[in-house]
Amino acid sequence: MSRRIAASLAIAAAAALALAGCGGGGAAKPADVTFDKDTKAEISFSWWGNDDRAARFEQAIAGFNKEYPNVKVVRNFNAWGDYWTARNTEAAGHALPDVVMMDAGYLGEYASKGLLLDLTPYRENLLPLKGVADNVLGSGTVDGKLESVPLGTNAWSMMYNKDILDKLGIAYPTGDMTWDQLDAFIKKVDAAGASSDPKIYGAEDYTGGFPNFIYHLMQQKNPVFKKDGTPAFSKKDVISFLDSAASLRKAGAFYPIDRSIALSPSGGFLAGESALWFNFSTTVLQGMTDAGTENIGMVTPPLADGEKTHILAPKPSMLLSVSANSKQPEAAAALVDYLVTSPDVAKIFGTSLGTPATQAGRDAIDQQPADTVNLDYLDSISKELTASYPILPSGYGTIEAKWGDLHEQLQYGQITSKQFADELFSEMSLALGS
Structure with missing residues (x-):
């Protein structure tokens, strides 16, 4: 499905x-x-x-x-x-x-x-x-x-497949990487894995999930939802986040959406065809089981230029x-x-x-x-677990599902990031009463 x-x-x-x-x-x-x-x-x-x-x-x-x-x-x-x-x-x-x-x-x-x-x-x-x-x-x-x-509890993370990176001769990602450095890392994996069968990619589009957007907002010390359950972020915030990966998306540097859908609900990392996976730390067992290797590493997601520390929260x-x-x-x-x-x-x-x-x-x-x-x-991030995970409002599940649906259309080029934001806010208006 x-x-x-x-x-x-x-x-x-x-x-x-x-x-x-x-x-x-x-x-x-x-x-x-x-x-x-x-x-x-x-x-x-x-x-x-x-x-x-x-x-x-x-x-x-x-x-x-x-x-x-x-x-x-x-x-x-x-x-x-x-x-x-x-x-x-x-x-x-x-x-x-x-x-x-x-x-x-x-x-x-x-x-x-x-x-x-x-x-x-x-x-x-x-x-x-x-x-x-x-x-x-x-x-x-x-x-x-x-x-x-x-x-x-668990925490947001960036996992990587050591077997893939060892095979391609690429050094492992680190927890102090910036997003620009991550983009360069993804391109490097793509180039090294181009001759593999099937082709190996650096990552799926990292703007594809709402939790990474939550991490993005928290890093900027911005709230996610207001006390009344309505969004504390703007359309501009959504567009800026999506456009941060636009160049890689346009260049076809991310794991192909067609292949991702064909493998659904697995995706590239779990199929052993992509090196990175953004997810909550507890899913590492699924990563090892589905990718067929215990050689999975885990570091904090990247930082924006100028940021020195991560703002992470334990999530149930x-x-x-x-x-x-x-x-x-x-x-x-x-x-x-x-x-x-x-x-x-x-x-x-x-x-x-x-x-x-x-x-x-x-x-x-x-x-x-x-x-x-x-x-x-x-244990390594215990000093960076400084925030409380946002209280998620009634209707959040619908919003997360809508984000995934819209992002699929974005990757196919069927909508722009502005249309994405417009449709997301229309959905939130119905689901959250915003």
Whole structure:
């Protein structure tokens, strides 16, 4: 499925989500709510991911059932795009799974519709979340309500395939590169990889994803969204960002869009045909798995000329929410606490769900190559994690999907950067009420 079709489906599903309204919110539970470990219950749990993640959750839930032997957990997972289509359809009918894997980009949207349970009243007994820092929980708190609990955190990064660069005889990128130096690096890889079969490219268009635009705004010390959820950036900001890569785009220096769509959802880096990949650090496991090599490095994204330090923010890699329509919220809360705080779960997943939220979880990891790369990277940038990740408004998922759809058209030459900005702001006007 092309990203354009996927984006259209996401937008259509988001429209269904809007019909969910504010009904279905459960009444607040008393602070002393308890759940006996021998109580019988059945809850559903849905997440996005591949077969590897599913196998790991099987192990994790088996551990949960040692503590709660009479709680049956009905499991379901989908690929990313299909996952949100299914959840949005369920949300329209107030039929979400009891425990829902949540993304920061969708949290505000679901919370604003009253679809998620406020977990604050469960903290005293069922959901103590021992060892999870308050600032980590802040990324799941909406209007003072704990609507989602981070499983882990990660940070924006630039990954590179060492095997490709070694083969081409090109030195690895560094964390102090400027964007101009990166452009030169991309051209150098393109030239060295031109005779390879298939041809090797430096990178896909780095303006293709909204998270890199967020990084760009943060580096300029500019806000991304206002408190009311409307954009704090302008059309001019969007155009300037897109045009920063216009020369490479015009020269055909980026990984071809036709090939990228044909490989979707993989792309050039995961296919082993492009040297660089901008993504959050936790995705290094996917990079190693799909590209078929453990020789993946990770450094900070480039700086603009004159910038000396990075302005980075820890982002919740994924979160867990309890649906407001859950008939077994106590059992659901118990599962959330176990998955977030159990060192056994951290050992099962390593850093594939992000850096574990507790020190006990981090200490329990039997580091595999992907874990080591991720943890070493986060440790190396600890002094640069100075900002809080922007609160993403209701409708953000639709905006991110629209960005991808428009960027596809931009790469094909079907629209200009100005038309891109105009259409993006029209979409935001509908989705965000801006």
